[in-house]
Amino acid sequence: MTDVTHYLQAYDDQLRTDAETPSALSVAVLGPLRLVTFAGGRGFITYRDLAGSGNIAALVADALAHFRADPAVTGVEWKTRGHDRAPGLHEALVANGFVPGEPESIMVGPLAGLCRNAPVPAGVVLRTVTADADVRAMSAMADEAFGESVNTRAADALLARLARRDGMELWVAETGGRMVGAGRLEPVPGTGFAGLWGGATLAEFRGRGIYRALTAARARSAMALGKTLAHSDSTEFSRPVLERSGLVKVSTTTPYEWTR
Known part of the structure; x- marks a missing residue:
């Protein structure tokens, strides 16, 4: 079994369950789908696979109707994976007002590799944040x-x-008292995985090793919790960094977004 096959099987078996959405406010089941509501008015649709699910167009319409019925939900993401067999899904999503985003690479591999050759750049401080002002500053910086x-x-x-203490960690990189990089760590309960999400570095600070150092810090924290594997949906900015650290591309994921 190749690394790609092994990691993809682990990804499907361990992550495409309730473990994928530990921070959910509520989860409803619709056939093979899991309809998840998060804080902040965000809906999310995921599943293990759609093989043999029948009328995919009707499934999409029924899933969207579930979220339309909740006025607090302002947007919904349907998370697709490139290795799934789901004929007609793209057409059904578009017909129901979902807009496809840019495909990202699903990266999986050992956490240990992320810790090697990743020194903290001179003048940069890495830390976790939990205070209201810090979290808001981090979020605004990532948006920028x-x-x-x-x-x-x-x-x-x-x-x-953070108030629910679901295990998420928020990490930032600072230089000269300014936040210039950030990322989340999401240990996945009941699995050997930890997710690396939201990696962001301000444009003028890229290419200095800040993203790599933040990734290593999160990996070390995950390993201290007993995790062994990392997974991340990566843009073309972060994919090469993760590949050099031993992660491999096992598939792709494309988000389809609906906005009320």
Whole structure:
């Protein structure tokens, strides 16, 4: 069994369950789908696979109707994976108002590899944040790094999760007292996995090893909790860094977004 096959099987078996959404406020089951509601008015649709699920177009319409019925939900993400067999899914999603985003690489591999050759750059301080002001500053900085407008609801959702103590860690990199990089660590309960999410570095500070150092810090924290494998949905900015640290691309994922 190749590394890619082994890691993809572990990803499907261990992560495409309730373990994928530990911070959910509620989960409803619709056939093979899990309809998840998060804090901040965010809906999320995921599943183990759609093989033999019948009328996919009807499944999409029924799933969206579930979220439309909740006025607090302002947006829904349907998370697709490139290795799934789901004929007609793209067409059904688009017909129901979902807009496909950019595909990302699903990266999986040993956490230990992320800790090697990742020194903290001179003048940079790494730390976790939990205070209200720090979390809001981190969220605003990440929005800037991704070229998006500041989303205060995202910060509210992060603070709500910290209050629930679901295991999430928020890490930032600072230089000269300014936050310039950030990322989340999501240990997955009941599995050997930890997720690396939200990696962001301000454009003028890229190429200095800050992202790599933040990744290593999160990996070390996950290993201290007994985790052995990392998983991450990576853009083309972060994929090469993770590949050099031993993670491999096992598939792709494309988010489809619906906005009320």
